Amino acid sequence: MAALDVQDFLEGWKLVVKHLENVEDADLILQQVVFGFWRIWKCRNDLVFKGVTTEPRVAVELWHRHVEEFRTASDTSEWGTGALGSDRWDRVRGGRRVGSGEGGVRHGDGIVVGERREEVGLLLWQKPLFGTLKLNCDAAWKKATGEGGVGWVLRDFAGLPLLARGMGGERFGDAIMAEAEAIRRGLESVVGSEVWAGSTCLVVESDSKGLINMLNKETTVDVKLEVYIQDIWRMTCVFPVVRFCFTPRQCNRDAHSIAAYVVKHGGRFGWDELGPEFLFNILAEDANVMVRL
Structure with a gap:
């Protein structure tokens, strides 16, 4: 004052x-x-x-x-972007847009809320709200050989991992196809488990902004990604609310570490709760837990 x-x-x-x-x-x-x-x-x-x-x-x-x-x-249908770079949400009810934001889409009987997250200099992974799960997805791809791998981690509002998975030895035409496969595989893994039961919202984060824009219908879907994105949209019907969000690479280290690991070792990998040492320490730091391996 x-x-x-x-x-x-x-x-x-x-x-x-x-x-x-x-x-x-x-x-x-x-x-x-x-x-x-x-x-x-x-x-x-x-x-x-x-x-x-x-x-x-x-x-x-x-x-x-x-x-x-x-x-x-507060359950308000429209928020602008303020001084802290807070998110503007779209809420879509009955297929009709409410508010002036961008990116909200509705599939089936579930509401899918698109969120454009602005980078505000806080390069820290953020825990989701209570009752919300967050799925971080990433891919690693070698341009010279086309070889790639994908990884994903699902965590709850406390930052505790519910599942972590990865697949290596895959082949992709380019990096964004690998990023799309990471989200598709991640959603398949969540849908096939029971860990999401009782949750009211699923937040899906990727550091591929172009892909997130397509998933939120902010840009035209690339023809080569249509199969991936249609599969992703189809799976969103399972959840009450889904939000696709861009996140900087620094906030996506866990999924990236898994993707890099499976590219190096090949094959399928899956961990529950603690996970391997290389992943545990990142998850602990994200959750603000002081324990390290």
Whole structure:
């Protein structure tokens, strides 16, 4: 509030609200301001009463997550993109678009919500919301030989792995075909298991932005990928809600590590819960667990 040249918080808050009166998406900006203040207060209390110092990057990540969780819980059909790069969602009901976002598609009786995730400098894997599962998929491909492998990891809201799988020794025409196969195989693996029962939403993440845009119908589907994408869309009917999201490579290390492993060793691999050492440490770091192998 010092920047506003006021001593009283309420007076400063009124100035902020007045300043944003004619600003587009003012409500969204105010949401972020409120949660930002709350996060600062929490960090201050942790330091004063517990002697715990919160790293700035952690505080900002929590700030962003709380805004996202609030908007999800509010069940509002349209959110704009605010100062923190929060996601704009499309919700499609009965085949009719509601709101002004992009990328939402509906298949069968289930709602498939497309999300365009903007990179905001927080290169950390983010846990999904309660009741949501997150499937990270990636591929490794050798241009010289066409050989490739795919890997995927399914985790719950606590960041705990429910399954991790990979297939090597595959052949692909190019890298994006391998990326599409990773998502297709990952969804097949989830559908064929019972671990997703009771979940209200599945988030599918890939670091192939072009592929995610096609899956969200933001760009025209490449002819060579039609078979892959049709299979992927067909499998989304099993889940109440599916979101296809782009994620930076740094946030997709687990799936990439599996893909690189299966390319090197060939064959099919599957792990439940802990997994091998090379994967365990990445999963532990993503889940903010201090244990390492």
